[in-house]
Amino acid sequence: xxxxxxxxxxxxxxxxxxxxxxxxxxxxxxxxxxxxxxxxxxxxxxxxxxxxxxxxxxxxxxxxxxxxxxxxxxxxxxxxxxxxxxxxxxxxxxxxxxxxxxxxxxxxxxxxxxxxxxxxxxxxxxxxxxxxxxxxxxxxxxxxxxxxxxxxxxxxxxxxxxxxxxxxxxxxxxxxxxxxxxxxxxxxxxxxxxxxxxxxxxxxxxxxxxxxxxxxxxxxxxxxxxxxxxxxxxxxxxxxxxxxxxxxxxxxxxxxxxxxxxxxxxxxxxxxxxxxxxxxxxxxxxxxxxxxxxxxxxxxxxxxxxxxxxx
Numbered sequence: 001x002x003x004x005x006x007x008x009x010x011x012x013x014x015x016x017x018x019x020x021x022x023x024x025x026x027x028x029x030x031x032x033x034x035x036x037x038x039x040x041x042x043x044x045x046x047x048x049x050x051x052x053x054x055x056x057x058x059x060x061x062x063x064x065x066x067x068x069x070x071x072x073x074x075x076x077x078x079x080x081x082x083x084x085x086x087x088x089x090x091x092x093x094x095x096x097x098x099x100x101x102x103x104x105x106x107x108x109x110x111x112x113x114x115x116x117x118x119x120x121x122x123x124x125x126x127x128x129x130x131x132x133x134x135x136x137x138x139x140x141x142x143x144x145x146x147x148x149x150x151x152x153x154x155x156x157x158x159x160x161x162x163x164x165x166x167x168x169x170x171x172x173x174x175x176x177x178x179x180x181x182x183x184x185x186x187x188x189x190x191x192x193x194x195x196x197x198x199x200x201x202x203x204x205x206x207x208x209x210x211x212x213x214x215x216x217x218x219x220x221x222x223x224x225x226x227x228x229x230x231x232x233x234x235x236x237x238x239x240x241x242x243x244x245x246x247x248x249x250x251x252x253x254x255x256x257x258x259x260x261x262x263x264x265x266x267x268x269x270x271x272x273x274x275x276x277x278x279x280x281x282x283x284x285x286x287x288x289x290x291x292x293x294x295x296x297x298x299x300x301x302x303x304x305x306x307x308x309x310x311x
Contacts, residue, residue: 036125046070051105052080057288058231060298061179067302074178079118082211108246112201120156186281186290200242226265
């Protein structure tokens with residue numbers, strides 16, 4: 001019995017040791033063309049885009065690199081929220097990344113969500129301190145359970161680590177400088193009109209608003225110009241009362257935050273550009289752009305940026 005106890009203790013120690021090593025040092029694996037570590041490795045980025053799948057599907061890296069002068073990088077994670085965008089920005093700055101201009105995803109639904117990491121690839125890119133801070137934030141605003149902790153710290157990303165050479169090669173084939181180089185097609189109006197809406201939320205979350213504020217503070221501290229950018233949504237979203245309630249709340253909050261003279265920040269809404277929100281071929285679904293859509297939108301965005309800088 002005592003011998004079995006020693007074996008179990010040894011196994012537990014080994015699991016804890018490997019878990020600790022994974023959570024602290026997985027970020028040191030050779031980087032691909034995606035994620036925070038790939039950005040940090042560049043040491044300096046002239047144009048850094050931080051966002052969710054809105055940026056991954058909504059921005060064309062080809063167009064950005066053609067129309068913007070200097071190094072471009074897109075950092076995007078599924079469901080990435082303002083609270084975690086702020087943490088990611090702070091982490092990269094501490095790691096020594098120099099940023100010229102920062103572009104931040106402005107998506108009302110992430111601003112209205114309780115803080116939660118839905119894309120665990122973020123955890124592959126960061127150290128244990130980042131993960132613990134993220135867990136503390138999630139714990140404050142959610143009814144977290146031991147299983148959630150176990151999934152985030154013990155089981156998350158194990159498959160990617162065990163198959164790293166293959167996984168890294170696959171990721172590198174899909175991205176360049178963080179930008180998605182796959183070419184998803186658009187949809188028909190009939191298909192998009194048949195999709196269900198996303199539903200309502202209980203207004204903007206305090207933690208997400210604080211994330212926006214933290215981003216502005218970090219940018220001011222490091223002398224970085226900030227643009228908050230809303231990517232286009234299909235026309236049905238702009239007719240949806242639930243979405244528009246959050247959209248207006250987010251828009252008003254950003255106007256309030258960026259009006260402060262101490263911040264060098266502006267907001268660019270999709271409605272300010274000559275984009276056809278009713279062109280189904282430009283969308284994969286109600287909120288994500290197709291290849292055609294992101295190419296057109298990114299060109300319009302770059303033209304708008306050039307116009308703003310000329311003023």
